[in-house]
Amino acid sequence: GEDVEQSLFLSVREGDSSVINCTYTDSSSTYLYWYKQEPGAGLQLLTYIFSNMDMKQDQRLTVLLNKKDKHLSLRIADTQTGDSAIYFCAEAYSSASKIIFGSGTRLSIRP
């Protein structure tokens, strides 16, 4: 089956690292994504990782994939107030298929 799960809320202090976790069930997923949604806006693709990779780093963002446990995480270093948003974990089977989204993790930043 297709299911992506993530915790609903995360609160971190400004300047700390944020780690958002996600689990998925479809072992045939090839593409794993992190999207960001700000209030009233559409989705912005932050980063993605192929299932044959363990890690991907892009500036302040680090994605870790544990394929055995079907666990994906997004680490945001030096979290800023502008990082406040909902972060969606998502998976897709192939390069032209539907994307399956989690319910989103709402990240809030404390001063």
Added chain:
Amino acid sequence: NAGVMQNPRHLVRRRGQEARLRCSPMKGHSHVYWYRQLPEEGLKFMVYLQKENIIDESGMPKERFSAEFPKEGPSILRIQQVVRGDSAAYFCASSPELAGENEQYFGPGTRLTVT
């Protein structure tokens, strides 16, 4: 190169009316996807279209909903006889013909409110 355009951005309909949501993909993109986001939830896939063809409609409700992507013009998501439960944000995404990395570019969404 303009991004994915959706209109209207906000749409209010009374129960029983029809809602028409439009999506213009990015230039050069021939694949369109529609997703629905209910309040406080993630996006759920509805339908995937290429020009003049429906490729995957597994997420589309069997009744009242239809989608098209004609040879000319935008993709249309049509909801007949709307009910309160149809209130949601509807997002369109597009990708190019050879999307090797499956990057779907999302539009800003249409927020449908059924009163």
